[in-house]
Structures are given as structure tokens and as C-alpha cells.
Amino acid sequence: MVDPSGAPVSPPAASEYQIGVSRPPLAVDDLPEPEEVFRVRRLGPVQIVRFVIGPSLIALGISIGSGEWLLGPQAVGTFGFVGVGWVITVSALLQTFYNVEVSRYVMATGEVPIVGFGRVPPGAKVWIPFSLLVLYFAFIFGGWAAGAGQGLFALIAGRPNNSGELEYVRLLGIGLLLVVFVITVLARKISRALELANWVLVGAVILVLLVVTIAIVPGSVWWDGIRGLVTPAAPPEGITATQLGGLAGFTALASGLNWYVMNHYRDKGYGMGYRVGFISGLRGAGSKVKPVGVTFPDDAANAGRWKRWYRLLLTDLWGVFFVGAMVGMLLPTVLMSHVVATSGQRPSSSNVPTFTATQLGAEYGQWMFSVMLAVGVLILFSTQLGIFEALVRNFTDASHASSPRLRRLIEGDPRRFYFPFMLVVLAVIAGAMHLALPTDLVQTSANMSNLGALIFPFALMYLNSRLPKAARPRTWHYLILVLNFLFFGFFFVNFVYELVTGGALVRF
Structure with missing residues (x-):
């Protein structure tokens, strides 16, 4: 194109991008x-x-929870570091890469993953309900909530619960869900309230665990733990692929389902999320969330801004999430290994949330028992805080984006759906918590998370390959997503085989 003087003129920027x-x-x-x-x-x-x-x-507050406090220490306490630790490291690396790819889409479009998946063929009527179904099936059983209740019971009673007191444990877990509800109600901006809560919870947990572990664990055990994380080895004899799959699935976050917590990059205002809006608390100004995302034009100025945002994203995920997840797994597992060696006992599914506190209390006194129980409660409550809120958030985002009728009913304010629905989810989880022991419920949830790795990496490849050129992944990013599919997908296939046949597909 040229103007009347003959000088070239850039074509007008497109107002829409499909x-x-x-x-x-x-x-x-x-x-x-x-x-x-x-x-x-x-x-x-x-x-x-x-x-x-x-x-x-x-994400880290959820991460340092079911995997790091329950499944990781249970596996290491029973089988040792060798053959288990490398699963932790590979899982954390793959999941952090996966998180970057999920967040890439959020940052480039302002659309959260549950909404973006609706753009993948055959379309929103299939992908959005299916994604919600997988997410809820993985987390609705409430093992993470029951585990927090188990730790709180021991902290109050001064001893672990017995089999006849499980109902009290469940009631305490339900009470902690109500605490999450109160936190969100009182927030001005829900994502910011969760961030501040996790600054306190995660910071306190890592500080106390670091002090206690340095004080009582010999250097040789530390070395065994670090070496186990980086040494490839065959899984130890006796461990099942289902146990390893649970560990892999809930190390770092939730393998193929990690997308469920990346909505917060929109609410934080990363990239185009700033143009779309956020869900505010009842004390907030009531920001409206656009039902359809916004992306940026392919020009030099926006390409330069994208690079800045991408560097900030990498800083957040690799500098905080990955490092925190590895430290958060190392400290409890090293501590558990030492406790098992000195006590001569091993944790079980029924006592792993309180095992470390009980054994250290017997050796160092009631004060140590209380300190370690408090740490356990904080760890599991941070998980409870993130998962419970994310279940509600994803359903709210999906419904708000998909239903013009709902948007008219709530007058474009997601809060009018978010808070009533949170009470509904709370009631459902309260019932689901009665189905099994807390750790057994977590094991099932972790393996269901691996199902997501068979599906969602390919949906991400489709979406991210269609972003504006500056935001598209490089070829090796797609290869990492395939590795996610292979690694976590193997564990899910084994889980289903064992569930159906009663025998393991792979024995060690």
C-alpha cells in the first residue's frame, strides 16, 4: 500500500484474531x-x-502439600531415596516446563486454560465440560482436606487420631474449608489474598523445616537425599508403579492438570491478562471479567514487550516454583528418612500425616511434636486453600465465558456466581471425604492427575502454535510436552490397568 505521495503505508492492524x-x-x-x-x-x-x-x-502452596508432605515422605520412608528421588526431579522439571507453556497461552490471550481449551476441535461443548470433569474427578474426593484435618486433630488433642475418631478428623477438614471461604470473602482481590497467605504459609513452613532438619539430620542423610534426586536408578523392589505414579503426579503440582491453577496469571495482570480482568472479593470494587480474551498485534513494539513479560514468567516459575518445589520435597523426605532410621518404624497410609511429628515428639518432647504438627497443618492447609479455590474458580471462569444467559443473570460480575458455588463445592467435598483414608484419597487424586498428561499437552500444542508469532513456542518446547505425555501417561495407564485387573502392569 502507498499513500498519495507514493510513500509506503502499513496496512491497518486487524481488530480481531481468531x-x-x-x-x-x-x-x-x-x-x-x-x-x-x-x-x-x-x-x-x-x-x-x-x-x-x-x-x-x-501453585507452590499447593505443591508443598499432598506430594511433598504425604506421598514423597511415605515413599522415601518405606523404600529409601535410591530409585525414588529421580522420579521427583524429572517430574518437577517436566511440570515446570509444562507450566510455562500453559501460562504462555494465558499471558498471550488473557484467556484462562479452561476457556482456551474450548477453542480446540471439536470445540467448547466437548472440551470445557470434559476438562472440568477430569479436574473435579481428580480433586473432589478431598484427600487434601482430610489430611489437613488429621494434622489439626493431632495438634488439638496432643496425639494422632485412632480409627474411631475419623469423623472428628473430617469435621476439622470441613472447618478448614470454611476458613478458605472466609479468606476469599474478605479479600479485595482473591488472587492477591491467596498470594499473601502463601507468602506467610510457605515461608513459615520452609523456614521451620530448614531449621529443624539442619539441627537434627546428619550430613550423610542430606547427601543421600541430594544424591537420590539426581541419580538415575531402577525403582526399589516392592514399590508399585501406582505408588510411583502418585509421587510423580503430585510432585511439584498435579502433572497434566497443572493448568487449573494458572488462571492466576490473568488475575495478576500478566501480559494480556491485564486487558481481561480479574475476580475480586466481596470487599473489592467488582472488576468485570471479559468473556473473550484479547491478544496483541504482530509488530516490533509488542514483540519487545512480549520478551519482557516472558522473562518475568520464567523468573516466577523457575526461580520460585521449581526451586521451592525441590526444596519443599527435599526437606520433608530427608527428615522422614532420618526419623525412620532412628525410630525403626515406617509410615503407613493411615499415619503418614502425623508420623514425623509423633516420632520426633517421642525423641525430643511435646514441644517438637507440636511444632511439627503445626508445620504439617500449615502445609496441608496451603494445599487446601489453593485446590478448593481453584475448583470454584475454574467452574466460574468456564461458566462465565460460555453462557451469555449466566452473564446477564449475574450482570457480568463473576462474584455473584463464585461465592454461592463455593458453598456447593464445600458440601460435596464434605461428603466425598468419607470415602477412604486421607492418604489413599490423595493417591487416587495424584494418579488421576496423570490422566491430564495424556490429553492436555496436545491441546496446548494446538493453541500455542496459533498465537501471534512473537509468542509461539520453539520446536524443543513441543518435544518437552511430548515427554510430559510419555512420562506421566505411563503412570496413568498402569493405574487404570491395576484398577481394572487388580494386578500391576509393571512390577519392580
Whole structure:
């Protein structure tokens, strides 16, 4: 194109950008500068810690929980580090790469994953209900909530519960769900309230565990733990692929289902999330969330801003989430290994939430018992906080984006659906908690998380390959997603085989 004087003129920027099928096209707008989003003049290291880091902390609060406090210590306490530790490391690496790819889509479009999946053929009427079904089947059983109740019971009673007191444990778990409800109700911005809560919870947990573990665990055990994380070895004799699958699935976060907590990058304002909105608490101003995302034009200015946002995303996920997940797994497992060696006893499914506290209390006194129980309660409550809220958030986001009728009914304010639905989910979880022991429920949830790795990496490949050019992944990113499929998918196939036949597909 040329103007009347003969000078070249750039064609007008497109006002819409279509990705996939069945969902409306994305609006087009410029990426904001990070300084605009976080309201700072300059974004240095201090400002990054204060304002940018956050979504990874919510994910980390969930991560340092069912896997790191229950399944990891149980596996190491029973079978040792060798042949188990490498599963932890590979899982954490693959999941962090996966998180980057999920968050890439959120940051480039402002659409959360549950909504974005609706753009993948055959479309939203299949993918959105299916994604919600897989998510809820993995987490609705409430093992994470029952585990927190088990630790709180022991902290109150001064001893672990016996088999006749499981109902009290469950009631305490339900009470902690009500605490989560109160936290979200009182928040101005729900994501920010979760971030601040996890700064306190995760920080306190890692600090106390670090002090206790350094004080009582010999250096040789530390070395065994670190070496186990990086030494490839055959799984130990006697461990089942289902146990390893649970460990792999809930190390770091939830393998193929990690997308369920990446919504917070939209609410934090990362990239185009800033143009879409966030879910506020009842005390907030009531920000409206756009039902369809927004992306950016392919030009040099936006490509430069994308690189800045992508670096911030990598800092958040690799610098906080990955490092925190590895430290969060190392400390409890090293401590458990020492406790098993000194006590001569091994944890079981029924006592693993309180095993470490009980054994250390017997050796060092009631104060140590109380300290370690408090740590366990904080760990499992941070998991409870993140999962419970995410179950409600994903259903709310999916319903709000999919139903014009619902948007009219709630007048575009997701809070009017979010809080009543949270009470419904609370009641369902309260009933589901009665189905099995807490750790057994967590084991099932972890293996169901691996189902997501058979499906969602390919949905991400489809979506991310259609983003504006500056935001598209490189070839090796797709290969990492295939590795997620192979690694976690193997464990899910084994889980189903064992569930159906009663025998393991692979024996060690």
C-alpha cells in the first residue's frame, strides 16, 4: 500500500484474531508495559519480589502439600531415596516446563486454560465440560482436606487420631474449608489474598523445616537425599508403579492438570491478562471479567514487550516454583528418612500425616511434636486453600465465558456466581471425604492427575502454535510436552490397568 505521495503505508492492524474453533475471535490491543500493570516507575529486583512474583507462590502452596508432605515422605520412608528421588526431579522439571507453556497461552490471550481449551476441535461443548470433569474427578474426593484435618486433630488433642475418631478428623477438614471461604470473602482481590497467605504459609513452613532438619539430620542423610534426586536408578523392589505414579503426579503440582491453577496469571495482570480482568472479593470494587480474551498485534513494539513479560514468567516459575518445589520435597523426605532410621518404624497410609511429628515428639518432647504438627497443618492447609479455590474458580471462569444467559443473570460480575458455588463445592467435598483414608484419597487424586498428561499437552500444542508469532513456542518446547505425555501417561495407564485387573502392569 502507498499513500498519495507514493510513500509506503502499513496496512491497518486487524481488530480481531481468531484462534481455533467454536469460540469468538479475540480482540486485538497492545501489550501493556509491566510498569503500567504493577504501577511502578522502574521494575528492579525489589519490585519484582514485591509486585511480580505471586502466581507461582499459589501453585507452590499447593505443591508443598499432598506430594511433598504425604506421598514423597511415605515413599522415601518405606523404600529409601535410591530409585525414588529421580522420579521427583524429572517430574518437577517436566511440570515446570509444562507450566510455562500453559501460562504462555494465558499471558498471550488473557484467556484462562479452561476457556482456551474450548477453542480446540471439536470445540467448547466437548472440551470445557470434559476438562472440568477430569479436574473435579481428580480433586473432589478431598484427600487434601482430610489430611489437613488429621494434622489439626493431632495438634488439638496432643496425639494422632485412632480409627474411631475419623469423623472428628473430617469435621476439622470441613472447618478448614470454611476458613478458605472466609479468606476469599474478605479479600479485595482473591488472587492477591491467596498470594499473601502463601507468602506467610510457605515461608513459615520452609523456614521451620530448614531449621529443624539442619539441627537434627546428619550430613550423610542430606547427601543421600541430594544424591537420590539426581541419580538415575531402577525403582526399589516392592514399590508399585501406582505408588510411583502418585509421587510423580503430585510432585511439584498435579502433572497434566497443572493448568487449573494458572488462571492466576490473568488475575495478576500478566501480559494480556491485564486487558481481561480479574475476580475480586466481596470487599473489592467488582472488576468485570471479559468473556473473550484479547491478544496483541504482530509488530516490533509488542514483540519487545512480549520478551519482557516472558522473562518475568520464567523468573516466577523457575526461580520460585521449581526451586521451592525441590526444596519443599527435599526437606520433608530427608527428615522422614532420618526419623525412620532412628525410630525403626515406617509410615503407613493411615499415619503418614502425623508420623514425623509423633516420632520426633517421642525423641525430643511435646514441644517438637507440636511444632511439627503445626508445620504439617500449615502445609496441608496451603494445599487446601489453593485446590478448593481453584475448583470454584475454574467452574466460574468456564461458566462465565460460555453462557451469555449466566452473564446477564449475574450482570457480568463473576462474584455473584463464585461465592454461592463455593458453598456447593464445600458440601460435596464434605461428603466425598468419607470415602477412604486421607492418604489413599490423595493417591487416587495424584494418579488421576496423570490422566491430564495424556490429553492436555496436545491441546496446548494446538493453541500455542496459533498465537501471534512473537509468542509461539520453539520446536524443543513441543518435544518437552511430548515427554510430559510419555512420562506421566505411563503412570496413568498402569493405574487404570491395576484398577481394572487388580494386578500391576509393571512390577519392580
